[in-house]
Amino acid sequence: MSSVISVSHLTKRYASGLEALKDVNLDIRRGEIFALLGPNGAGKTTLISIICGIVTPTSGEVKADGHDIKTEYKRARSKIGLVPQELTTDAFETVWATVTFSRGLFGLPPNPDHIEKVLKDLSLWEKRQSKIIELSGGMKRRVMIAKALSHEPEILFLDEPTAGVDVELRRDMWELVRGLRERGVTIILTTHYIEEAEEMADRVGVISRGELILVEEKTELMKKLGKKQLTLVLAEPMTAVPPELDEWPLELKADGNELEMTFDANAERTGIPSLLKRMTDLGIGLKDLHTRESSLEEIFVGLVSQRKDAA
Template sequence: MQSIISIRNVGKTYASGHQALKAIDLDIRRGEIFALLGPNGAGKTTLISIICGIVNASSGSVTADGHDIVGDYRAARAKIGLVPQELSTDAFETVWATVRFSRGLFGKPPNPAYLEKVLRDLSLWEKKDSKIMALSGGMKRRVLIAKALSHEPSILFLDEPTAGVDVELRRDMWKMVRELRESGVTIILTTHYIEEAEEMADRIGVISKGELIVVEDKDVLMRKLGKKQLTLQLQEPLQRLPTGLAGLPLELADDGATLVYTFDAQGEHTGIATLLKRLNEHGIDFRDLHSSESSLEEIFVNLVHSNAAPARANGVRA
């Protein structure tokens, strides 16, 4: 798939000596939703700021929709909409005035019909004449999104877009994000709500200590690095596991009545079939079973804590 953003060997070292980014290479595909995950201080906002031309990289290059972000800054920046993490708005302006002004900053001709659609999609139309200082935090967040969309960008960055937003507004925002993607806009988001990335993203990138440690399609990542567990409630409690089952990843609960079998998601059918066959051979019957699997949050935590060594070994990095 064609890339809309190409990042090559991008590094950032501040005057203090702190190395915020280390040789980042990344291609973001046109029309995808890409989630960039990482702990606080990992370098997410620094990378976004470099792509958007707010911060200068110490090394490397970035192109946005074919335009170099340094050599052809105005053309590149016109392709990008940015919803920052901080709620910085023109407090004394009306919603309509600030969104119209944002469009004009990019040299776009007036288009009241388009701006009305944006405000209606964000449930802001009824507030168009309200001063921003009078809005709730969630509504101010929506104004930031409206400003970012005002000049019709093909790339939209959402840096923690649902921070401080209630559940209802969050659902509305994600509905809008899906519609934007369907219209051809490429979405790059950072979020601390990992369940949002699990639900929304096509691909996941994980950044830790300034390094991009994994980039993968979400479904592939969860198959490669996810674990599944099968929990069996036994007909009769066991005192201990038979020695013939010692080679299997089995845990016997303290009460002896529950067995937990952990296996790779990739080996689901083979793993369960092998287990049930072995249990039958040892005369162990069960009365109930249920399965569970790793969430993206668990995979993310394991990647960051292990510094992603297993991911690299398995060829997950892209």
């Protein structure tokens, strides 16, 4: 699959000495949903701002759909829609006027039909003549997305798009994102709601302290780094794990009523049936058993913690 965003050896160093980005290399595939995860101050917004031509890099190269963001700024920027974290728009303009004006900033002729469709997709049509100052925070966030879509971009950046948005609006926004992806729009998002990345993203990038420490297919990431946990609920409590079960990494919980075993998500599971047979042979009864897998959030926290420990 071809790359629609290509970032090569990107570095950003401020006059204060802060190195916000350190030799970042990243290719984003055309038509995918790419989730960029990282703690506050990791460099997510800096990276997006450079790709969108808002911040000048110290060194490195960025191309959007083959156009260099520095030497071909207008052509590169015309491919990109950006929904920033901050709600920045004219408070006394109407919804219709501010979205239409955003389209004009890219030198495109008026297209009322397109603006109408965008507003309807975002459930803003009934508010089209309302002033921005009259809208709720969630509705203002929708207006920001409408502005970003006004010039029909092929690439859409969503920087914490659902921050402060209620559950219903969040669900509507993600439905819109799915529809855009189906029409071929590439979506790059940052989010603190890691469950959204887990549900929506095709690939995940993790950034920490200005370094891109991992880029992986979401399903492969969870296979490689995820863990599974088997919990065995005992019919009768025990005071210690019998030595006959030492070949399995079992841990007896404090109340003596449960045994737990953690293993790699992609490991062979043949050990579980043999464990259950051995327990039956020993006369150890079970009331219940269940397994759970690591979430993307747990994997993310583990990766960032490892990076901090290594620093």
